Amino acid sequence: MDPYESAIRLLGPGLRGECAQLSANERARAEEIRLRRGKAPAVCIEGKERFLAAPPVTERDLLQCMELCSGGSAYAVEDELREGFLSAPGGHRLGICGRAVLRGGEVAGFREIASLCLRIARAVPGAADGLIEQMWEGERVKGTLILSPPGRGKTTLLRDLVRQLSEAGVRIAVADERGEIAGCFRGEAAFPLGPLTDVMTGCPKAEAVWRLLRCMTPRAVAVDEITGPADAEAVSQAAFTGVAILATAHAFSPEDLHRRPLYRGLITAGVFEQAVFIGADRKPVFLPASELLP
Numbered sequence: 226m227d228p229y230e231s232a233i234r235l236l237g238p239g240l241r242g243e244c245a246q247l248s249a250n251e252r253a254r255a256e257e258i259r260l261r262r263g264k265a266p267a268v269c270i271e272g273k274e275r276f277l278a279a280p281p282v283t284e285r286d287l288l289q290c291m292e293l294c295s296g297g298s299a300y301a302v303e304d305e306l307r308e309g310f311l312s313a314p315g316g317h318r319l320g321i322c323g324r325a326v327l328r329g330g331e332v333a334g335f336r337e338i339a340s341l342c343l344r345i346a347r348a349v350p351g352a353a354d355g356l357i358e359q360m361w362e363g364e365r366v367k368g369t370l371i372l373s374p375p376g377r378g379k380t381t382l383l384r385d386l387v388r389q390l391s392e393a394g395v396r397i398a399v400a401d402e403r404g405e406i407a408g409c410f411r412g413e414a415a416f417p418l419g420p421l422t423d424v425m426t427g428c429p430k431a432e433a434v435w436r437l438l439r440c441m442t443p444r445a446v447a448v449d450e451i452t453g454p455a456d457a458e459a460v461s462q463a464a465f466t467g468v469a470i471l472a473t474a475h476a477f478s479p480e481d482l483h484r485r486p487l488y489r490g491l492i493t494a495g496v497f498e499q500a501v502f503i504g505a506d507r508k509p510v511f512l513p514a515s516e517l518l519p
Contacts, residue, residue: 229255231315232345237289240266243279251275256376260287261340272376287338294319294343296410304427306334308403312426316346316408316415346408348416352378352385356501357393359511360386366395366445366469368496370488370517372476373503379473380405380449382501382509384416386471387447391419397471398443399424400433405449431455434463445469457487464496476502479512483519492517 229252233244236258243266244258257269260282267274294313305311309332311319320342323335360366369386371379384406391397399422401407407424408415414424423441425433430448434456437446446463448456451472460470474488479502482488491497492514500512 226315227252228315228317228345228347229253232258232317232343235290235293235313235315235317235319235343237286237293240279240282240286240290243277244268246277255345257345258343259340260290260343262287262338269376284338287341290319290341290343291321291338303334307332309335310403312404312408312410313343314410314415316348316404316410318344318346318403318405320344346405346415347381348408349378349381349385350388350417352382353389356382356386356509356511357389359499360390362498366390366471367498368464368470369472370492370497370500370514371471371473371503371509372479372482372500373473374477375475377503377507379475379503382503383447383449383471383473384418387422388417388419390445391421394421395445396421396441396443397423397445397447398437398441400428400430400437400446400448401426402428402430402433403449406447429455431459434459438463438466438468443468445471447471449473450475451487451491454487457491461491461494461496464494470496472497478502479517482517489518 233241254270255268259267263281265276265279266282267276294311309321313319321335322340323338325332326334326336371383373379387397399406401424404426407418409426446468451457464470497514499514500517501509503509
């Protein structure tokens with residue numbers, strides 16, 4: 226099924242009909258559907274929101290979308306709700322914003338939902354075709370960091386890179402904390418990741434990396450974003466055992482990393498031997514790690 230069509234099936238009938246009015250070209254470029262209570266629904270196309278000529282979003286619209294994304298089982302998704310998102314059928318992801326409920330000083334869930342962001346997931350087989358030859362040093366996979374601003378396809382590229390390396394005979398483990406790489410819904414991946422790929426979802430990245438190293442003996446580990454010291458420590462230790470790390474990072478230019486001590490440390494330590502930057506033309510460009518340091 227077309228990814229956009231698959232995504233709008235997670236909306237109630239009224240919103241679904243409004244969102245179905247987009248042209249085929251707009252559907253193919255749509256990245257997110259934004260629902261804000263009291264405002265018209267919007268579709269994000271190549272980073273810009275377009276408001277639809279539709280009635281304002283109601284509380285019922287928001288609750289219907291959450292019900293459809295959870296498969297009708299709030300209990301089954303409690304852990305995700307605490308983190309402010311839901312993994313949805315088709316590999317899509319629903320971001321949730323509203324009044325947080327605190328228990329013991331920690332977020333236990335959300336009530337009075339104010340807005341939702343339905344991110345449209347797409348597999349793009351062949352996205353890594355021009356990169357795969359650059360991933361090898363002999364029979365060893367190079368540690369690689371994928372950089373770009375939000376919305377330019379970092380995760381899509383990583384997903385296809387994992388698939389192609391797996392099909393080439395590399396055993397890969399994916400620490401997919403939020404289910405964005407594999408698009409897992411109730412244990413089943415929405416996207417093909419290759420025959421030698423093992424995926425762990427719902428587990429903090431750092432913990433998932435340690436567990437995958439101990440249990441699955443991978444040659445490479447893929448993570449969607451390294452965001453804190455615990456993540457950095459885990460991937461550093463994995464790299465020191467000879468495992469290649471494949472990861473993504475938000476960056477508006479390669480020079481952005483100069484201001485981030487966490488990434489400077491990883492590059493200096495040799496965790497990443499090269500980077501791929503996705504520019505405004507969405508064409509990935511390889512950079513040696515030395516060009517990422519000031």
